[in-house]
Amino acid sequence: MMGPRQEAQAALFYEFSLEGHVPQDHLLRLIDPFVDLSSIRPHLAPFYSHTGRPSIDPELLIRMLLVGYCFGIRSERRLCEEVHLNLAYRWFCRLDLSDPVPDHSSFSKNRHGRFRESDLLRHLFETVVARCIAEGLVSGQRLAVDASLIEADANKQNSTPKEEWDRTAIDPADAPRAVQEYLEVLDHEAFGAASEVEPKFTSHSDPASQWTAARKGPAFFSYSDNYLIDTDHGVIVDVEGTRSIRQAEVGSTRTMLDRVKENFDMDPDWLIADTAYGSGPMLGWLVDRKIDPYIPVIDKSGRSDGTWTREDFEWDAENDRYICPEGHELKQFRRNYSDPNRGPTGKGRAKYRALKLICQECPSKARCCPNADARSVAREEHEDARQIARDIAKTDQYEIAMRLRKKVEMLFAHLKRILGLNRLRLRGPCGANDEFLLAATAQNLRKLAKILPAPQKPQTA
Known part of the structure; x- marks a missing residue:
């Protein structure tokens, strides 16, 4: 027979525990043991005043951002709504049922303020990388590098052709934040100094982004997300945002290799990359560092008329x-030559x-x-370094390296299809790097949760 009508009845007391309502196999429960935020408060302490109203706990903001990037929720308004409604999100963020969720404006204020001044998001990323190393997921012997285009938050309708663009006419005092950042990176190797060639169009809202047609389709404004990964388990050991041109992407490789050497004392035996990284200066730099370049050489010495090459x-x-x-x-x-300037220079x-x-x-x-x-x-x-790369390309290990290189491409596919980072929401070089760092942190946390077994829940008597 038909049962009684279900009606909501208010109760005076409830016995409710968030812990019991989060499934054991939920992604956030699997990730939680690897999220160590104990160093955040000491890291941020110099950037807080000793007086005034107490601020929102920075650990809460970071946990909410991790939830957003793990599940592809990059709108901070929507993230606040989801954390308010979802019990698993509240549990991961250490919020009780009665605790209020921070307003979405808190993220912008902290991101443009303390988080960026203290470089907190890179600190968070490197903390997770250190955990991956401690868990034995990173050997540092074979690294691979690649870049992927991420569409910027800009469009052609709000841009200027290079013939009409005049950066000297910009007043930094009245310019938006993204335009100020553009003026600050004009001398950086990853942006303005990467190439003297001016882009065909320059965006008014995000002038540091690059107008590119590299996808063989309609051109768009973009940034390049550069990953340096360890090929053992596909852990991202460093990430860098640059302009979407080859010179900037290749230059970021040197930056990332220097940084992992300084931070983790990591000296790889191999570096695996595609042909874009096979220029003579790059290969020479790697050989000088005692790194074997498993990279196809950019070589234009071939002839099509059948004569000797x-x-x-x-x-x-x-x-x-x-x-x-x-x-x-x-x-x-x-x-x-009696005049040394007329003889061989070696350069x-x-x-x-x-x-x-x-x-x-x-x-x-x-x-x-x-x-x-x-x-x-x-x-x-x-040419000596180029020849070393050619000799390596004839070995059996080279075929293995080319297969391992696909792990970088798989991470970019995961970044765009699962985490939903097809288009940036934040503008400027700092905004792009913030998004890239948070996404890479989320990918490494998901990797830890996937590879390492979840700790057993203690049995209660």
Whole structure:
């Protein structure tokens, strides 16, 4: 038969525990043991006044932000609503049923103030990385690097072509925060100093973002999210936001490698990357650091007419010369100069030439230099490092490295599809870095919860 009508009846007392209403396999319960925020208050202490009204607990704000980025809730208004309604979110944020949820404006005030001044979000990220290292998930022997485009909060309708853009006309005192940050990073390697080429369009709301068509589709304003990961378990060991151009992305690799060396004493044996990182200066920098570059070399020495390429010529380092397949030498200089400025410098691009008389009489001239009187071969400044990378590409370990590199791409796919970071909400270089750091922290926490077994709940008598 039909049961009685269910009607809500107010009770005077309730016996209710948040702890009992959060499932044991809930993501936040699995993540919670790895969230150590004990260092946040000492880290922020110098940035608080000793007088005035008590502020909102910074640990509560960080826990709420972690909830938002773990579940793809990046709107702070919506995050406050979800924490207010969701029992698991309240449990993770250490809020009781009667505790009020902070207003969404508290996040903006703290983010633009104490959090950014103290670099708290990077401190939080590095604390989680240190936990991953302590749990044995990071060996630091094989690292991989890559970048992914994240759309900025800007559009073409509110932009200016490069012919009309004049940064000197901007008054920093009246400019929005994102424009002020743009003026501050003009000399930074990751932004203004990365390239002298001006972008085709510059956004009024976020001028530090890059106008790009790198996705082979409609162009848009974006930032590059750069990840440096350990390939053992795909843990992100460093993250950096830059302009969406190759020079800035490659430069961020040096920044991240220096930072993990300083913070975690991490000296990798391998660095794995795609062809964009295979320039001579980058390979030379890695070889000088005793890091094996598992990176395809950017090489434009190949020929399409079937004649001999530079690889067909043998390099004789001891005598500073090339030997052609016919046994003749190609030299850069054939006499000693009294003026040292005219002799070999060892820097830049050098050209090695054969003697015209020998080339004219050579039986293989048609295969070597059919349209020139004599053959010349160019040698780049970092050719030794480039050759080391070419030799590594012939090994079996190189095939393994190329498979491991896909772990970075998987993290970016997870970032965009699961965490929902397809488009930035915050503007300016600082806003982009804040979002990238929080997202990377959430990914590392999810990685810890996935790999390590959840601690057993003690049995009550």
